[in-house]
Amino acid sequence: xxxxxxxxxxxxxxxxxxxxxxxxxxxxxxxxxxxxxxxxxxxxxxxxxxxxxxxxxxxxxxxxxxxxxxxxxxxxxxxxxxxxxxxxxxxxxxxxxxxxxxxxxxxxxxxxxxxxxxxxxxxxxxxxxxxxxxxxxxxxxxxxxxxxxxxxxxxxxxxxxxxxxxxxxxxxxxxxxxxxxxxxxxxxxxxxxxxxxxxxxxxxxxxxxxxxxxxxxxxxxxxxxxxxxxxxxxxxxxxxxxxxxxxxxxxxxxxxxxxxxxxxxxxxxxxxxxxxxxxxxxxxxxxxxxxxxxxxxxxxxxxxxxxxxxxxxxxxxxxxxxxxxxxxxxxxxxxxxxxxxxxxxxxxxxxxxxxxxxxxxxxxxxxxxxxxxxxxxxxxxxxxxxxxxxxxxxxxxxxxxxxxx
Amino acid sequence: xxxxxxxxxxxxxxxxxxxxxxxxxxxxxxxxxxxxxxxxxxxxxxxxxxxxxxxxxxxxxxxxxxxxxxxxxxxxxxxxxxxxxxxxxxxxxxxxxxxxxxxxxxxxxxxxxxxxxxxxxxxxxxxxxxxxxxxxx
Numbered sequence: 001x002x003x004x005x006x007x008x009x010x011x012x013x014x015x016x017x018x019x020x021x022x023x024x025x026x027x028x029x030x031x032x033x034x035x036x037x038x039x040x041x042x043x044x045x046x047x048x049x050x051x052x053x054x055x056x057x058x059x060x061x062x063x064x065x066x067x068x069x070x071x072x073x074x075x076x077x078x079x080x081x082x083x084x085x086x087x088x089x090x091x092x093x094x095x096x097x098x099x100x101x102x103x104x105x106x107x108x109x110x111x112x113x114x115x116x117x118x119x120x121x122x123x124x125x126x127x128x129x130x131x132x133x134x135x136x137x138x139x140x141x142x143x144x145x146x147x148x149x150x151x152x153x154x155x156x157x158x159x160x161x162x163x164x165x166x167x168x169x170x171x172x173x174x175x176x177x178x179x180x181x182x183x184x185x186x187x188x189x190x191x192x193x194x195x196x197x198x199x200x201x202x203x204x205x206x207x208x209x210x211x212x213x214x215x216x217x218x219x220x221x222x223x224x225x226x227x228x229x230x231x232x233x234x235x236x237x238x239x240x241x242x243x244x245x246x247x248x249x250x251x252x253x254x255x256x257x258x259x260x261x262x263x264x265x266x267x268x269x270x271x272x273x274x275x276x277x278x279x280x281x282x283x284x285x286x287x288x289x290x291x292x293x294x295x296x297x298x299x300x301x302x303x304x305x306x307x308x309x310x311x312x313x314x315x316x317x318x319x320x321x322x323x324x325x326x327x328x329x330x331x332x333x334x335x336x337x338x339x340x341x342x343x344x345x346x347x348x349x350x351x352x353x354x355x356x357x358x359x360x361x362x363x364x365x366x367x368x369x370x371x372x373x374x375x376x377x378x379x380x381x382x383x384x385x386x387x388x389x390x391x392x393x394x395x396x397x398x399x400x401x402x403x404x405x
Numbered sequence: 406x407x408x409x410x411x412x413x414x415x416x417x418x419x420x421x422x423x424x425x426x427x428x429x430x431x432x433x434x435x436x437x438x439x440x441x442x443x444x445x446x447x448x449x450x451x452x453x454x455x456x457x458x459x460x461x462x463x464x465x466x467x468x469x470x471x472x473x474x475x476x477x478x479x480x481x482x483x484x485x486x487x488x489x490x491x492x493x494x495x496x497x498x499x500x501x502x503x504x505x506x507x508x509x510x511x512x513x514x515x516x517x518x519x520x521x522x523x524x525x526x527x528x529x530x531x532x533x534x535x536x537x538x539x540x541x542x
Contacts, residue, residue: 049464058470059490066462087488142503142536147496189487191515 052080056146059188060085061222065151071287071313074343074351075125076154078215081223084130084152086195086257089221090184090242099210099227103180103248106171113226117212119161124209124232125345127316129153131235131262131277134382134391144387150285150395155314155349158230160211163204166246172201176248179204181229181240193256198249199231199238207232207347210243232347233279233319235390237262265386279318282378283392284325284352284370286313291397296404297360306357309401311338311366316349320374325352328367332380332394335369360401367396468496477529484518484526485511497534504530 049055052069056062063083070076099116101109111119129152136147163179180198199208209230212219219225224241231238237257252258263274288310289295297307315322326335338354356366369378382393472481472491485494499507504527512518518526 049466051461051463053464055464055466055492056468056496057490057492058466062493066465068462142499143497144499144503144507146493187488187514189515191513192488193514 050079054149054151056148060088062146064148065154067151067285067287067290070151074155075215076156078217078220081154081156082130082152083222084236085185087185087187087192090186091221092184094226097226098244100245101166101170102245104173104176104250105248106173109170116161116227121159122162122209123157123159124347125155125157126230126232126347127153127155127349128236128239129280131237131389135388138382138384138388138391140384140388156214158209158211159213160209163208163210167204172248175250177201178249178252180247180249180253181243182245182247183240183242184244185242195257196253196255197237197240197258198253203231235277235280264389266383277389280316281390281392282317282322282370282372282376284313284315284368284378284395286311286366286368286395286397288312289397289399294400294402296402297358298404306359307403308355309358310353310355312353313368314349314351315370317372320372322350322370323373324371326369327354329356329364331365332367358401360403363398363400365396365398367394369394468492473533475529475533477526480518480522480526481529484516495534498536499534500536501531
């Protein structure tokens, strides 16, 4: 544990409020450090935390964006972008940092950060969604993992080195079939497996970026500084943060988070045959109106016309992209297409909006359903799987409307 | 009783089969002509626009960040906080078998739970963080 990590870890443990018995069970050195890190009696309660985010776990950081914040713009601000880390955030020595390309390549590479930054850079807007987004809403007999709501998703503009160009420079051997991303994050206590995953060579040679910047700012430590993978169309776990080595192998990574984690284990089916979690399922989210809110509608100047309620959100899918978003106000009996608006990019979500004429005062539910270019349609209820992955159930919000006075 | 209160306005996207077959919400409610202001014309705020609100809502922390008091708490405090905060545990609702599975994994990864403590810990976790209708806070 680096000194910095250790200090923040100790502070976090101190905040958690340990019982005397627990303290006694720690090794003396850790006990002394904990005592020193304990906040003084009468200290103000901990009100820190990222604004407009839902802290589902504080160590390591599992932060979800509120739908209010998410809905504001097609690009999600860096400080409103969801955070999901498996282990603790590393703070590498950037002078010693190297990006290595090794394994089944003709000429292995080792680049300093300055060298990596000097390579030709490309920028793509890419939507990332945590595979567990919506897990907390999936009906399962037992929970598992972080109980995310709907905001573990965001869209950013990523700038970096195209992985394919780097691999071409290193010269890919014909037997290379999988690209492993090795990263710098480690647990605060020895034991847990490294977060090591791989992607197939076809994907690596297609549109993957090794990003150095997010929305025109250098990557922050939370988002993978100094360099992370961005794998468009795949759930977020594929976009490894803090990458320091790209290794070419003839087989996929067999690490825990690849071989055991991130599989769709459906009840009653053989876990050994469970399909891996890879591309994102077609999905849409309603960011306006907010579920449970009351909306005041301005009367129309022509009094015979009903006031209008604007409904909007984002929709995305895996590599196929979205073709259609429809909205229902009658529980799914009838659906009306929404219009797409604003920016468009291959790996990015699309903003959509529509308007409904309403008769206030009223209370009703709105549902949004996306369809992908591959014909996949968002289901009313996604099929439950043990770890609650890829919940793309249709989003339903209830809203009350009143006439503004 | 459900009253038809909302009527979809004309789609701005290319017409899709769904619109053709959709039943009107109410008699007077067939999708009308294009809305006065087409959504397509309404671009979202500038890409990196700051929130209009000058005082953004503070962080929401929906789960307890300390373990509940109880006979197993000292064990949980000693064995379950070395790698992550208690929130990861207090947000769970697991049955006995699921807690057993988690414990096996955590102990395998280095959580210092002794054989003598294990049953007390599992019962403690089940008692405080056992199954209930799942709700996202």
